[in-house]
Each structure stands twice: as C-alpha cells, then as structure tokens.
Amino acid sequence: MRKKRVLIASPVHQRPSILRPFLDSLGELKRTNANVGYLFYDDNEDEASRDLLHAFRESRPGTIVLRSDRETSASYSRDEYTHYWKEELIWKVADMKDRMLRHALERGYDYIFLVDSDLVLHPLTLERLIETGKDIVSNIFWTRWQPNTIEMPQVWLRDEYTMTAKRRGETLTDEESAARTKHFLAMLRVPGLYEVGGLGACTLISRKAIRAGVRFAEIKNLSFWGEDRHFCIRAQALGFDLFVDTHYPAYHLYREADLAGVESFKRLAGMAAEAPPAITISVCLIVKNEEEALPNCLSGVRGIADEIVVVDTGSDDRTKEIAASFGAVVYDFEWVDDFAAARNFAFSKATQQYILWLDADDTIREKDRRLLAELKRTLDPSVDSVSMHYHLVLDENGNATHSLRRNRLVKREKGFRWIGAVHEYLEVGGNVLHSEIAITHNKNKTYTDRNLQIYRKRKERGEAFTARDMYYYANELRDHSFYEEAAVQYEEFLASGLGWIEDNVAACLKLADCYGHLCERESRLEALVRTFVYDVPRAESCCRLGAYFLDCGDPEKAAYWYELATRLTRSGKSMGPVDHAAWTWLPHLQLCVCLDRLGRHEEAKHHNDIALSMNPNHPSMLYNKQYFDRLFAAKG
Numbered sequence: 001m002r003k004k005r006v007l008i009a010s011p012v013h014q015r016p017s018i019l020r021p022f023l024d025s026l027g028e029l030k031r032t033n034a035n036v037g038y039l040f041y042d043d044n045e046d047e048a049s050r051d052l053l054h055a056f057r058e059s060r061p062g063t064i065v066l067r068s069d070r071e072t073s074a075s076y077s078r079d080e081y082t083h084y085w086k087e088e089l090i091w092k093v094a095d096m097k098d099r100m101l102r103h104a105l106e107r108g109y110d111y112i113f114l115v116d117s118d119l120v121l122h123p124l125t126l127e128r129l130i131e132t133g134k135d136i137v138s139n140i141f142w143t144r145w146q147p148n149t150i151e152m153p154q155v156w157l158r159d160e161y162t163m164t165a166k167r168r169g170e171t172l173t174d175e176e177s178a179a180r181t182k183h184f185l186a187m188l189r190v191p192g193l194y195e196v197g198g199l200g201a202c203t204l205i206s207r208k209a210i211r212a213g214v215r216f217a218e219i220k221n222l223s224f225w226g227e228d229r230h231f232c233i234r235a236q237a238l239g240f241d242l243f244v245d246t247h248y249p250a251y252h253l254y255r256e257a258d259l260a261g262v263e264s265f266k267r268l269a270g271m272a273a274e275a276p277p278a279i280t281i282s283v284c285l286i287v288k289n290e291e292e293a294l295p296n297c298l299s300g301v302r303g304i305a306d307e308i309v310v311v312d313t314g315s316d317d318r319t320k321e322i323a324a325s326f327g328a329v330v331y332d333f334e335w336v337d338d339f340a341a342a343r344n345f346a347f348s349k350a351t352q353q354y355i356l357w358l359d360a361d362d363t364i365r366e367k368d369r370r371l372l373a374e375l376k377r378t379l380d381p382s383v384d385s386v387s388m389h390y391h392l393v394l395d396e397n398g399n400a401t402h403s404l405r406r407n408r409l410v411k412r413e414k415g416f417r418w419i420g421a422v423h424e425y426l427e428v429g430g431n432v433l434h435s436e437i438a439i440t441h442n443k444n445k446t447y448t449d450r451n452l453q454i455y456r457k458r459k460e461r462g463e464a465f466t467a468r469d470m471y472y473y474a475n476e477l478r479d480h481s482f483y484e485e486a487a488v489q490y491e492e493f494l495a496s497g498l499g500w501i502e503d504n505v506a507a508c509l510k511l512a513d514c515y516g517h518l519c520e521r522e523s524r525l526e527a528l529v530r531t532f533v534y535d536v537p538r539a540e541s542c543c544r545l546g547a548y549f550l551d552c553g554d555p556e557k558a559a560y561w562y563e564l565a566t567r568l569t570r571s572g573k574s575m576g577p578v579d580h581a582a583w584t585w586l587p588h589l590q591l592c593v594c595l596d597r598l599g600r601h602e603e604a605k606h607h608n609d610i611a612l613s614m615n616p617n618h619p620s621m622l623y624n625k626q627y628f629d630r631l632f633a634a635k636g
Contacts, residue, residue, distance in 0.1 A: 004110040009039040011096040016048040025121040043068040094216035094227035122248035135206040137243040138199035141250035189295030200228030264370035268303035280306040282350035290360035291318040298326040300364030311346040340418035384430030389438035423472040452476040467498035502576030539565040539582040559594035562587040585614040
C-alpha cells in the first residue's frame, strides 16, 4: 500500500518553552504509513523561538520555514488565566492556514496535518488519523480554559461551541441540556471515532477536501468568532462530514504551568525512556448502569493501570461495552445487597502486585494522574497501603470543600478484605503511606434510598448491627429527613462506646443538626459540646458553636468560637471528614459579621480581607468589601 504524502504545517507565534516540546513531539511521530514534509509560518517575536524553528529545519532536510508577511498592529495577550485574540489576529492566522492549504495542494500532498504549536502529540497520532480514512478529522485534546475548571474538548456539536445535541426547534430543560452535554463529554473519553459539528487545532485534511474549496477565510455574513468555525461551516456546506478521533489525546500547553505535566504525559504515552515501574497495578471497580460516568473514570487510569477489573452487578445499558473498550476484564456478579461481597469478588480477580479501587463516578484529575504515575514509578514495595485524599464536594472553582482520606492502593498479597454490606470499608494494616494524591468524586446519579432500605431490611430480620452499622444507619435516616429516628440512632451509637473517634465526632455534629431541625435548642448545644469528649476542639465544632450563638443573638460568644477556629491547626494525616471552609475562610467571614454587630468595624474589615484572600470570588465577602469601603469613606 502506497504511503500517503502528508504535510505537517503550523503557524507559529509561540514562547520557546512551549514551542520546544511541540517540535520534539512532531519529530517523534510514527510514520509507517506516511512520507512527511514540514511547513511553518514563523510569526514569532522571540528570537529564541525562531532559532528553534531553524534548528528543526536543519535537522530535517526539506522543511520549509516562511516568515509571515501580513502585518498587523494587534497584539496577542495571554496569561495563566486566558488567551485573548483580537479579530485582526484571527484573520491573520486564517490567511496563514489558507496559504498552507494551497501549498499542500500545489506540491501534490495527499493530506495536510494542521497543528497548533502549543500541543504535544502522542507518537501514534498521525498514523491513527490516516487510518480513519476521513477527509477531515481532528485528534482530541482537552483544556482547562480557566484554572481549576473542568477539562473541555476542542470539538463541539453545533453553533460556536455548543456541546448539547439538539434537534432544530427542540426545547430542552436545563437538566436535559446538562445531561446531554455530560453524555457528549463522556463519549469523547471513550477511544473511538465520532462525528462532530466543529473541530480545529489538530486536524488532518485530505487533498479532496482542499480541492473542493475548504478554507479558513472569513464568511462575511457569519457572526461566529474564530477561523475554525468558518472552516467547519464551509466544509459542511461543501458536503464534508467532520470527525474527531479520541484514541491518542494530545496534551495542550495552554499556559506555562502546564509544562510541569509534559514529562508525565510523555512517560504515559511511551515517549520517554525510563526505568521499569516499581509496582504493577490492578484497578478494580463494581458498577451498574454507569455508561455516563465510566469513561471519565477509566480515562484517568489509562497508561497507569496494568489491568482493569470491572465487576458488573446487573447493567442494562452500555456499561460493559464501554469498560471493554478500555481493555477491562468484565465479570458478572449477582447483586445480593452487599457491597463488601461485590468488592471482595472484584479483588479476587486482580492479578497485579497492587490494587487500586475506584467507584465509577470517581475521577482522577490531571495533576493527580501525574502524581499517581510517579507513585507507580517510585513506590517502595514494602508499603502495604497508600491512603489518598477523597474530594467529595467541590466549589465553583473546582476546589475541594469537603474531603476525607481513604486507603486506596493496597498490596494484593496482603489479602485485605472489605467489611460491611453498606458503607463498606477496607480493613488494612501494616506499613501505610499517606500520599497527596486526590481522587475526586463526581456524583451524577439521582440520590436514592437504596442504602436506607438495605438497613431497614436488615433491622427487620433482627440482624445485629456493628457500631459502624449504627452510625451509617443514622446517617441514612438523617439524609432522608427522618430526624427523630436519626437522633435515636446517633445516641445509641455514641452510647455503645465502640465507635471510631472520627465517627464519634461526626456523629455529634450530625446529632446537633438533627436537634436543630427538631427545634431542641439545648440538646443541639449539648451535642456540639460533646465533640470535645472525643478529641481536642476542631474547626468544624467551633464554627458550629459560633453559628449556634449567632442564631441565639449573642455575637460576642459567637465571636469567641469563630476566633478559636482561626487559631487551630489541622492534622494532615487524619482519615476523617474535613470541612475545608471551616479550616480556612468561613470563621473569618463569620467573625466579620460578629465584630461588625459589636461595632468593631476595623477588626471586622480585617477578617473579611483575610477571608477574601482565601476565597476571592465569594459574593458575601465582595459585598462586605463594598460595605466597608463606603463605611470608612463616610468616616473620612
């Protein structure tokens, strides 16, 4: 079969620190089905970037580097938060891309591969795109457009950047739109070839499409921003469908901070030579009807897991098919209302040195993925268990507000077992390492009373409850607003004297919440003070006591407890639940409220400033800032 002639082309206006790994990845592309030429438009202002392009040309005869001759007074602004393109710059880039299309056509190339210069490509990218046989196909990459937000793809379904599948004239609720967007994003996490409505930045375009007239020039009567939108609309009008391939995602160097992940990306892609990993890992999950969540979960361990074991407890959707697409070994397990039994079955099927357990709605963010890859490379095999943070709730900036620690990675030969039909736990011992890796929980299913009903059935059968059972049964009752029953269960649990210290403290706080709903003020206070029986004061307890006295109209006592919360230090190795707000900005914000009511305005402003430094976008703090600005301005 004749090799395809491919022109790899890129307009380059780039920092040398980002351009270097981009060029390195171009040189490392596999080309078993292609003869490759290179064309760059040098639009750099930095001489070091120009030198890199010329060095690349010297090392690869036939490479063409042209200077951009379309002058513009517009500047390209970028920082760690965003990139800002003025309209004039967009059409300058469009002109360079169109010249590259003409060059490929005139020189007889079968394809042009247009790539932005801030990408690091997987070595198999070009081979895979050619194998698709499509006239226009992009390779996927993902970007956090703002720090601490979720990753988004460079492809979309319709209009300017819409991810929601929707028929013309169809009306959707916000919930339906969100569900369809989640489905689209989850689909792109599964290795495959998918039709899309828009794409760009890493695109293979056939000679047939170029000859038919595809180009990036502005369509005058179209308001959409960006040359890629105009290219895609013109391509569809000419009869060319658009596709994205997701087998080998590229790595996007959108900001300088992303450079820290290049080596990890290259190791995971097999691009960097390294010593064999210290350990091998089996990833184990139990699932049921998780077709939406599973792709995000399994994509986080791609390149890290040596084996994926998925135990299905009765799915009737595409869960098992998706698991198999990630190379998982799938087993069926009849559900018997016992989570520990299912997890132990999954562990029994693992064959590697260590087992990493996940739930289908858990994800591993890119930073934590790199840390996990590094752990695999360096872990001392004498470690029996590795604990990791479990981020349960995130704020609007993607920062954890509630978390705890779980033993996540365990040595298989130790035979650690899961215990408990509901809210099961993994009983471990030996040499435990506390890591900084975080697993992020993304609950995407409607909350049900499944666990509550399991407990009720067990109670009806007269089964004896362990202290842990008593605690989690109380939690289920509370979560479903059975506050009186929950209070009774919490009291029984605490009276048993058998609870884990972290569960004891949490039970007191939740018991106080129940008494609050039941309007039993004295019992609420007693439950909060009771936390001190089990441990030294914690910020969570102090903030709750502050809230109690503030509700009682006593800002002076409330201020005492909030001020104490600001002085406490949290242990980084605690396995219990953590309310991060209570340990950071919340007591300062509430101190501001208390001190303002007491007429101590300067102190109040000081604490609001501290809170604002910790949470710069919080609306209450921003309102307070304006309030104090007006107050002190009036005082002169």
